[in-house]
Amino acid sequence: MFADNIQVLLDARLSTTEAYGAALTLLLVLYCLSWMVYNLYFHPLSTYPGPFWARSSRLWYCYTLIRGTLPFSVYHMHLEYGDIVRIAPDELAYNDPRAWKDIYGHRSGKAEIPKDPNFYLNTAAGHLSIIAAPSERHGTLRRLLSHGFSEKALRDQEPTLQYYADLFIRRLRDQSVTDERIDIVKWYNFFTFDVIGDLAFGESFHCLETGQNHPWIEFIFQIIVQGTLARATDYFPFVKTILLLFIPKSLRDGLATHIALMKSKALHRLNMKTDRADFMTRMAAPNSGISEKEFIASADTILLGGSETTATLLSGVTYYLLQNPRTLKILVEEIRSKFTSEDQIDVVGVNTLDYMLACLNEAFRLYPPVPGALPRRTVVGDTLAGEYVPPNTTVAIYQWAMYRSPKYFSRPEHFIPEHWTEDQKFQNDKRAVVMPFSNGPRNCVGRNLAYVEMRLLLARLLFGFDIEATPEVQGWLKQKVYLLWNKPALWIRLVPREVKFRKQVDDMPSLAAFNKLYS
Incomplete structure (x- = not known):
């Protein structure tokens, strides 16, 4: 009972x-x-068009974000729904050239639209770096950095750039002797990371010397992926703690290692006693007014912005050249008719290669290093691209989507450098829509460095080698996007040409000796 x-x-x-x-x-x-x-x-944005699931909740947005397909989805949405598309309940994507100025540019009589904190604060540097700092502080940080990236400063840094270019070519010559395939993505990364290590931190990462990735290079992409996952969890604050548990431990450990390495490298540069000018010289000055944390955060930004993105564009243009033999032949002829020895290839000379510039610009159009968006968040009602936008709306241009729009380029899916020449067939193209370094007061401070590195290295590569695709090149563009491209290896073969090497150096000297020898 x-x-x-x-x-x-x-x-x-x-x-x-x-x-x-x-x-x-x-x-x-x-x-x-x-x-x-x-x-x-x-909702205040209910009149803007877009797919049902994108307009009704954040689930669609987060799903495509985590899958690494968001920029491609936005492209198709623009084709179907028009130039302004609602890609989330409180977010709009633009395919209108006016949006470059309205969202990112100098706005006469109006304050700038602040950067979206969900995007910019989910980085290792956070709000202290130059890219996420409030407007007034951003101006101070930019003035301190911009001198190191000026055309004059980069001309002064040419011996350093040439040293690493020479080392890059020498290592590729060593590799090509065996007639084995070469992952050119890896070697571009070696070059750009070594340069940025030297000019931002006062010491190379020694990637070109060893032929090995510095562990930091591996951590950086892990951090980008983790930041993407963290952004997705922010949209669901009630269950964020649980969702964060699904982020792999390896990613969390990578972030901790990156922060420790960044702090160590940045403080080494901050406390370095040197008369040599580099990117961080003015920030490191005792009277700069920059805090230690700001210095570390800005160095973190320079590391990523000055290395990965340049290596990405070089990888992209190499892929497209291999896929277009006629274009490659024209560019090779331009380079080899301009220079008769490697010693002649310098920063001034490569600036006269017009077809090379067209190739680089076309690669920026089809394979922008930041293919997605750099979002802003409105705080007051505003008119953007001719339409009213209420407060608390995220607004952005998705570069990959805009640059491939048939509204702005004929044959937009094809790699055609003539889009950027005086060819009359393309005179109606809207080149001004392509702004890979963004627009306005917060555009990329490293633009000059990127063009110098790309022109110099591509000229040296195509002057010294005939390049050939391997079967593995096919399908290389099938990549995911987590802020940046998740690039696979780009396997090519290099056939060395019989050319005179710069200065006939038998063994690479130290950087200090090189600078003294070639200054």
Whole structure:
């Protein structure tokens, strides 16, 4: 009898618990449905077009973000829905050239639209770096950095750039002797990371010397992926703690290692006693007014912005040249008719290679290093690209989507450097829509460095070698995007030409000796 009574009580309690659970589930479903209805029909952005799932919740956006396909999806949305598309309940994507100025540019009589904190604060540098700093502080940081990236400063840094270019060519010559395939993506990364290590931190990462990735290079992409996952969890604050548990431990460990390495490298440069000018010289000055944390955060930004993006564009242009033999032949002829020895290839000379510039610009169009968006977040109502946008709206241009639009380029899916020449067939192209370094007061401070490195290295490569594709090159563009491209290896073969090497150096000297010898 006693046992029967206990069972009755347990059954009653279980029934009550199940009822509560069912009620909570029903309330949650009703809440989600009501929120979707609000987003679809009553939200301030309800009049903007877009797919049902994008307009109704953040789930579609986060799904494509985590899958690494968001820029490609936005491209197709523009084709279907027009120039302004609602890609999330409170977010708009633009395919209108006016948006470059309205969102990112100098706005006469108006304050700038602030950067979206969900995007910019999910980085290792956070709000202290130059890219996420508030407007006034950004101006101070930019003035301190911009001198190191001026054309004059880069001409002064040419011996350093040539040293690493020479080392790059020498290592590729060593590799090509074996007639084995070469992953050119890896070697571009070696070059750009060594240069940025030297000119930002006062010491190379020694990638070109060893032929090995510095562990930091591996960590950086892990950090980008982790930042992408963290952004997705921010949209669901009630369950963020649980969602963060699904981020792999390796990614979390990579972030911790990156922060420790960055702090160590940056403080080494900050405390370095040197008369040599580099990118961080003015920031490192005792009277700069820059805090230690700001210095570290800005160095972190320079490391990523000055290395990975340049290596990406070089990888992209190499792929497209291999896929277009006629274009490659024209560019090779331009380079080899301009220079008769490697010693002649310098920063001034490569600036006269017009067809090379057209090739680089076309690669920026089809394979922009930042293919997605650099979002801003409105704080007041504003008119953007001719349409009113309410406060608390994320707005952005997705570069990959805009640059491939048939509205702005004929044959937009094809690699045609003549888009950037005086060829009359392309005179109606809207070249001004392509702004890979962004626009306005917060455009990329490293633009000059990127062009110098790309022109110099590509000229040296195509002067010294005939390049050939391997079968593995096919399908290389099938990549995911997590802020930056997740690039696979680009396997090529190099056939060395019989050319005179710069200065006939048999063994690479130290950088100091090189600078003294070739200054």
